[in-house]
Amino acid sequence: MKELIKKNIQSLMAFLNRGKNPYFVCCGLIILGFALVYGSPRSIPGFLVFLFAGSSIYWLNLNRAAQLALAVIFAVVLVPILGARNVFYLEVIFQIAVFSALALGLNIVVGFSGLLNFGYMAFYAVGAYLWAFFGSQQPYLLHSTVTTKALNTPFFLAPDYFYLFIFLGVIVAAILGLILGLPVLRVRGDYLAVITLAFGEIVRQLANNLDKPLNFTNGPQGITPIQRPTMPEGILKLFNHIIQPVVGHRVTDNQAYNILFYLIALLVVIAVIVITYRLDDSKVGRAWTAIREDELSAGAMGINANKLKLGAFAVGASFAGAMGVLFAASRTFVSPETFTFLQSVGVLTMVILGGIGSITGVIVGATVVTLLNIQVLQSFSLYLSQLRQSESVIPIIGFHWKNLSNQLDPTKYQRLIFGVVLVLMMIYRPTGLLPAARRKRELGEDGGDAGKGAENA
Amino acid sequence: MGKFMGSINVRQILLPIGQMAIFVVGAGAVCSVVMLVLAMLFRGSGADHLLQTTQGIGILGYTINSLPQVLIDGVTIGFVYAAIALGYTMVYGVLQFINFAHSEIFAIGAFCGVEALIALNGAGHLVRAGVIGAFAYLALALLIGMCASGGMAMLVERVAYRPLRSSPTLVALISAIGVSFALQDVIRLAESLTTGQFYRVMPTFGNFDERLTLFKVGSKIIDIQVKSVVVIVAAVVMLVALNYLVGATKVGKAIRAVAQDKNTAALMGINVNFMISLTFLVGGSLGGAAGVMYALKFTRIDPFVGFMPGIKAFAAAVLGGIGNLTGALLGGMVLGMIESFAGAYLGTYTMGAFGAEYKDMVAFLILILVIVFRPNGLLGEQVSQKA
Numbered sequence: 001m002k003e004l005i006k007k008n009i010q011s012l013m014a015f016l017n018r019g020k021n022p023y024f025v026c027c028g029l030i031i032l033g034f035a036l037v038y039g040s041p042r043s044i045p046g047f048l049v050f051l052f053a054g055s056s057i058y059w060l061n062l063n064r065a066a067q068l069a070l071a072v073i074f075a076v077v078l079v080p081i082l083g084a085r086n087v088f089y090l091e092v093i094f095q096i097a098v099f100s101a102l103a104l105g106l107n108i109v110v111g112f113s114g115l116l117n118f119g120y121m122a123f124y125a126v127g128a129y130l131w132a133f134f135g136s137q138q139p140y141l142l143h144s145t146v147t148t149k150a151l152n153t154p155f156f157l158a159p160d161y162f163y164l165f166i167f168l169g170v171i172v173a174a175i176l177g178l179i180l181g182l183p184v185l186r187v188r189g190d191y192l193a194v195i196t197l198a199f200g201e202i203v204r205q206l207a208n209n210l211d212k213p214l215n216f217t218n219g220p221q222g223i224t225p226i227q228r229p230t231m232p233e234g235i236l237k238l239f240n241h242i243i244q245p246v247v248g249h250r251v252t253d254n255q256a257y258n259i260l261f262y263l264i265a266l267l268v269v270i271a272v273i274v275i276t277y278r279l280d281d282s283k284v285g286r287a288w289t290a291i292r293e294d295e296l297s298a299g300a301m302g303i304n305a306n307k308l309k310l311g312a313f314a315v316g317a318s319f320a321g322a323m324g325v326l327f328a329a330s331r332t333f334v335s336p337e338t339f340t341f342l343q344s345v346g347v348l349t350m351v352i353l354g355g356i357g358s359i360t361g362v363i364v365g366a367t368v369v370t371l372l373n374i375q376v377l378q379s380f381s382l383y384l385s386q387l388r389q390s391e392s393v394i395p396i397i398g399f400h401w402k403n404l405s406n407q408l409d410p411t412k413y414q415r416l417i418f419g420v421v422l423v424l425m426m427i428y429r430p431t432g433l434l435p436a437a438r439r440k441r442e443l444g445e446d447g448g449d450a451g452k453g454a455e456n457a
Numbered sequence: 458m459g460k461f462m463g464s465i466n467v468r469q470i471l472l473p474i475g476q477m478a479i480f481v482v483g484a485g486a487v488c489s490v491v492m493l494v495l496a497m498l499f500r501g502s503g504a505d506h507l508l509q510t511t512q513g514i515g516i517l518g519y520t521i522n523s524l525p526q527v528l529i530d531g532v533t534i535g536f537v538y539a540a541i542a543l544g545y546t547m548v549y550g551v552l553q554f555i556n557f558a559h560s561e562i563f564a565i566g567a568f569c570g571v572e573a574l575i576a577l578n579g580a581g582h583l584v585r586a587g588v589i590g591a592f593a594y595l596a597l598a599l600l601i602g603m604c605a606s607g608g609m610a611m612l613v614e615r616v617a618y619r620p621l622r623s624s625p626t627l628v629a630l631i632s633a634i635g636v637s638f639a640l641q642d643v644i645r646l647a648e649s650l651t652t653g654q655f656y657r658v659m660p661t662f663g664n665f666d667e668r669l670t671l672f673k674v675g676s677k678i679i680d681i682q683v684k685s686v687v688v689i690v691a692a693v694v695m696l697v698a699l700n701y702l703v704g705a706t707k708v709g710k711a712i713r714a715v716a717q718d719k720n721t722a723a724l725m726g727i728n729v730n731f732m733i734s735l736t737f738l739v740g741g742s743l744g745g746a747a748g749v750m751y752a753l754k755f756t757r758i759d760p761f762v763g764f765m766p767g768i769k770a771f772a773a774a775v776l777g778g779i780g781n782l783t784g785a786l787l788g789g790m791v792l793g794m795i796e797s798f799a800g801a802y803l804g805t806y807t808m809g810a811f812g813a814e815y816k817d818m819v820a821f822l823i824l825i826l827v828i829v830f831r832p833n834g835l836l837g838e839q840v841s842q843k844a
Contacts, residue, residue, distance in 0.1 A: 116627050118634075183829045190555050190630050191828050194771065198821040201768075205818050213810035341764075345634060352631065408650060416646070419639025426632040427620050 017061040026060050029053035030074060037082050037089065044375060047089060050082075051367070058360070075266055080259045084239075084247045090258050092375060094330070097265035098323050100366040101272045103350040104359065105319030108276065110348070111357035111436070112285060113312035114292030116193040118344050119180075119200025123317040125207060125339035126176050127169035127324020132223040132334040133216065135162065142214050155227050162229040166268070166325050173321020174314040181313035185306050188295075200344055207336040222335025226328050228257055261330040268326065272319050276359055279315070288312060342415060346373075349418045352425050355432025364434055369421075373414060380410045469705035473697050476783055477790075484535070484790045485528050488798050495806070496520040504808050519805065525671075525679045527801045528794070533685040533754065535793025536692035540747035541770035542777070542785035543699060544610075544740035550780035551716045551736045554626050557633035558613050559744055560767020561640035562606045564760060566745025567752045568644055570602030571657045583662035591663025592687075599691065599749045606745025610737040613640075619730070645760040656759040659752045688750045695746055699739065700782060712736055716780075765817060769796070772824035778834025787835060795819060 016025055033050030040046055057070045083090030102124060109117045133139065139156045180199050184192055211219030236256045244250060251259075279285045290298035291305050299305055328334050346369065354365025387401040394401070425432065496517045499505055505516040512519065541563055548556040577583050577594055586594055617636045621629045649655040665684040672679055703709040714722040715732045723729045751766060752758050773792040777784025799819045804812040827834065 114627075116630070183825070187828055187832065190626050191775075191832060193627070193630055194555065194775075195825050195828055197768070198772075198824045202818055202821050202825075205815075205821075209811075209814050209818075213807075342638070345638060348631070348634075408646070413642045413646070415638040416642035419635040419637065419642070422635025423617050423632050423639065426624075426628050426635065427617070430624070430628055 022060040022062050023066065026053070026056050026062060026070060029056050030070070030078070034078055034082070038085065042086075044379060047092070047375075048371075051371075076263070080262070081243060081246055083259055083262060084243060084251045084255050087255055087258055090255075090262055092371070094258070094262045094265055095374060096367050096370045097262070097269045098327060099347065099350060099370050100363045101265070101269050101319050101323045102347050103354070103362045103366040104269075104272050104276050105316040105323075106347050107316075107351050107357065107359070107362045108279065108288075108319075109312050109316035110351055111362070112280065112292070113288040113309060115184075115309060115312060116190075116196070117313075117316070118193050118197035118341065118348070119203070120196075120316070120320060120347055121339040121341075121344040122180075122200045122203035123173040123176060123320035124324040124327070124343075125203055125336075126173050127321035128328040128334045128338070129207060129217060129223075129324075130169055130172055130321075131162065131165045131325040131328040132226050134165065135159075135227045135329065136223050136225060138216070138218065138223050141218070142216070144215060145211070157227075159227045159230045162227065162325070162329055166264075166322050169321035169325035170318040171321075173324070174318040176321075177313040177315075177317030178310055180317075181310040184313075185309060197341065197344075200339075200341060204336050204339050204341075207339065217336075220336060222333055222337070224333040226332045226334065228329050228332065229260070231256055231260060257330075261326065265323075265326055265330075268322055273359065273363075275315075280359065284308065284311065342418075345418055345422075346414065349421050352432060353421055355434045355436055356430075358432060358434050358436035361432050361434035361436065365432070369418075372417060373411075377410045377414070377417075384408065384410065466701070466705040469701050470697055473700040473783075473786075474693070477693060477696065477786060480787045480790045481532055481535075484787075484794045485531065488531070488794045489524055489528065492520055492524065492798060492802065493517075495802075499806060504806050507808055508805070516805070520802070522677065523801060527797050529679075529681050529685060530801075531794035531797030532790070533688050533793070534797060535790040536689050536696075537747050537751055537754070537789075538766065538770045538773045538793050539786045539789025540692050540695060540743050540750070541766055542774040542789045543696070543782060544744040545771050545774040546777075546779050546782060546785040547703075547736050547740040549774070551712065551733055552618075552622070552629075553780075554618070554629050555633065555771070556610075556618075556737075556740075557630065557767075558617075558636040558640060559610075559740070560763035560770075561637050561644070562610045562613070562741045562763075563744040563748045563751070563767060564644060564758070564763035565609050565640070565748070566602035566606035566742075567748030567758045567762060568648065568657060568760075569605035569745070570598035570749035571659050571752050571758060573601045574598045574660050574662075575657065578660040578662065583660060586662065588664055591665070595663070595665075595687065595749075595753070599746050602745040602749040603742035604745070606748065607738040607742035609640075610741025610744070611734050614734060614737040619733075641760050641763075648760065656757060657752075659756045659758075661756075665753065684753050688754055691746065691750060695743060696786065699743060702739065703782060708732075708735065768824070769817075769820045772820050772827070775824060775832075776827050776834055778836040781834065781836055784834050784836040791835075792820060792823065795823065 016022060029049070030053040033046070033053035036043065036046030037050045054074050057067055057074065062070070079090070079093060083093070102120070105123075106117060106120050109115050109120070134157050135155065137153050137155060140153045180196070184195055187195060207217045208220055210216040211221075217223065231253065236251065236253065239256065239259075240251050287298065287303045287308050290301065290303055291308060295305050327338075350365040350369045351362050352365070353368060354363065355361025384404065388404050390401060392401050393399065496519075499516050502516070508514055508516050508519050514522070541559070544559045544562065545556060548554065548559070574583065574594065577597075583591070583594060613636050617632050618629055621632055645655045648657065663683075665682070665687065667683050668680040669683060669686065670678050670680045701709075703712060711722070711727045711732050712735065714725065714727055715729050715736075719729050722732075747766075748758075748763075751762070769792060770789065773788035774785050775788070776791060777786065777788030779785075796816050796819060799816040800813040803815055
């Protein structure tokens with residue numbers, strides 16, 4: 001059975017990649033996806049087809065220039081148009097981008113160098129709070145108590161410092177990564193995981209409690225409003241001028257901001273992907289792998305394990321720092337709630353689901369988990385609440401849907417999904433859905449000892 | 458009967474009681490002395506002046522006055538942590554693996570015990586019960602919590618850990634995290650589907666909220682809540698029983714053998730899988746009992762209640778030396794004391810700048826410091842005690 005499926009897929013791929021076929025298929029898919037989402041902005045299947053079309057640029061056998069051109073058209077033209085038409089999809093894609101960058105950062109720590117990190121959200125939090133503090137009126141509030149009242153004072157910094165702060169976020173998070181890394185060098189395996197967990201919780205609790213003696217974080221209330229970078233005057237006008245007939249309505253300021261943030265996130269993710277690719281196949285990447293597989297032998301080969309481990313922590317953290325700054329600006333609000341252990345495990349789930357150490361896998365994992373989280377679960381919730389309002393009855397047991405508890409809201413059951421995914425992946429496929437090429441090579445096609453695929457303690 | 462009494466190893470019963478007494482007194486004494494020295498150092502500080510003006514008492518007097526109550530709180534919570542920590546430490550001793558789901562095992566015990574009491578309360582039994590009856594019902598709730606948690610721990614081991622036993626420890630650890638998260642939501646689902654609320658409140662019954670006067674100092678009464686006494690006594694009994702089971706019975710010997718070397722133990726005719734299941738059963742049921750005690754002390758529980766006590770108990774286990782039963786006791790006691798002291802005095806000493814909300818962070822800091830600087834814990838690795 002398995003053989004048959006494999007054979008069919010192979011012959012299908014061969015057909016798709018023959019001659020000019022991939023170009024037609026790819027363009028066709030993109031047009032189809034675009035039309036579907038454009039025509040019915042609410043449908044999930046349409047959106048999935050659209051995403052699938054986007055991914056086909058990657059896995060079909062196109063030539064390099066065509067690939068690049070299609071990707072640019074897809075990401076810079078089609079997505080913003082659809083986003084302006086229905087902001088929700090832009091939000092979904094933005095989240096996918098954010099979590100992809102986070103997952104790739106965690107992948108460097110967990111996947112490449114084999115250091116399990118349960119406190120990854122701490123770096124994200126540091127980036128977010130960095131811009132939240134300097135990009136809001138919070139510096140004027142240092143000596144006052146927690147308040148939710150709007151202030152009349154101007155913002156502390158000009159809005160365009162945001163771009164500088166993306167880089168500052170990278171640096172500060174990397175430094176924090178080093179600070180976490182230094183004591184942790186002596187620790188390995190499961191103790192390391194526990195330390196990072198404790199570290200993540202400490203950062204979250206600090207965010208929660210640093211409203212006194214000096215009010216840095218405004219406590220559990222969180223900081224709001226946070227500035228967004230200025231939108232150049234002409235761009236919105238230009239956009240409206242050209243796109244308005246396609247979108248069907250005027251693009252508002254907020255929608256334009258969503259598009260802007262999407263584009264920035266895209267830039268960051270591309271940078272992250274490029275860096276990760278370069279690292280993976282560099283001397284450093286190989287050294288990380290060596291440390292992961294056997295620290296002792298790596299040391300014997302002249303690899304300075306301590307330095308490289310610190311490097312892994314710093315690089316992984318820096319991605320999260322950049323995304324944190326972006327997140328704070330795009331939400332104009334941060335609170336400690338965003339940076340819980342749950343979120344750290346969520347990012348870990350993305351990495352593990354996709355395939356530890358595999359760049360494509362991690363992005364796929366981030367996409368799947370994000371879609372599941374904010375789209376599938378939400379629509380399921382919506383469906384249940386519709387059922388709740390209806391008069392229908394489950395036939396055999398005679399259960400009235402309207403008696404269904406309000407607490408049964410699938411969006412609140414992320415933990416269940418993360419948990420079940422983690423356990424199932426660990427038991428049945430520890431290398432992930434799309435295993436990294438290097439691990440696949442090591443393990444062979446079936447992998448005698450499946451567990452060996454994941455990082456060694 | 459006489460023969461039965463003769464076969465009981467009295468030393469194995471007295472030894473842990475003695476150890477516990479030493480740990481309680483020792484941890485309490487050390488913490489008190491440190492606190493008093495701090496109080497001396499803080500004389501004349503801003504915090505001192507603030508207390509003088511608001512309460513008309515110096516910081517030293519304030520500290521001395523509240524010390525007994527803080528100590529009693531520390532001992533109570535310390536025993537709860539110790540009971541949970543034993544679950545971590547037993548599993549670690551046998552499998553060298555952190556059972557992250559233990560905090561949810563604890564929560565399941567709490568929920569099952571409280572649900573049983575709520576059901577009894579609904580049927581009107583609790584109101585009618587006298588003092589003795591109330592204790593009997595509480596014992597029943599403890600038993601139910603223990604059974605539920607023990608069973609769940611065994612199930613988790615069978616489903617999520619056993620298939621991964623030959624994998625690297627981190628694979629099992631990730632699986633354990635997964636189980637922990639999944640169980641939180643399973644509890645939440647079960648609880649919210651039945652009543653629409655996902656938290657539960659322990660019904661009030663019996664005389665558990667009354668306070669017993671321990672002794673009087675001048676006009677000041679040092680008292681202790683009945684439920685604190687119950688928690689301490691129940692914990693002591695269980696810890697002694699556990700120590701006896703591991704240290705003086707044939708089963709305990711088998712568990713220790715498996716902990717030392719699984720292959721050789723199997724060659725000696727020990728059913729390794731059974732012994733590991735048994736370890737989870739015992740550790741889980743201790744966690745369940747701790748859950749019910751926790752619910753008795755703090756009354757309100759929700760599905761995520763296990764996380765904080767779980768991580769603190771883990772910190773306690775590491776602090777004492779993980780894999781070491783005595784160490785878990787010591788660690789739990791020290792951590793309970795420190796937490797109680799931090800909660801009581803941090804706010805006063807820093808004039809409200811850092812309040813009791815930092816006490817959780819103290820536990821995390823201890824965890825990090827111990828792992829980094831003394832990963833073997835206070836008592837180090839005692840191979841003969843390892844279980």
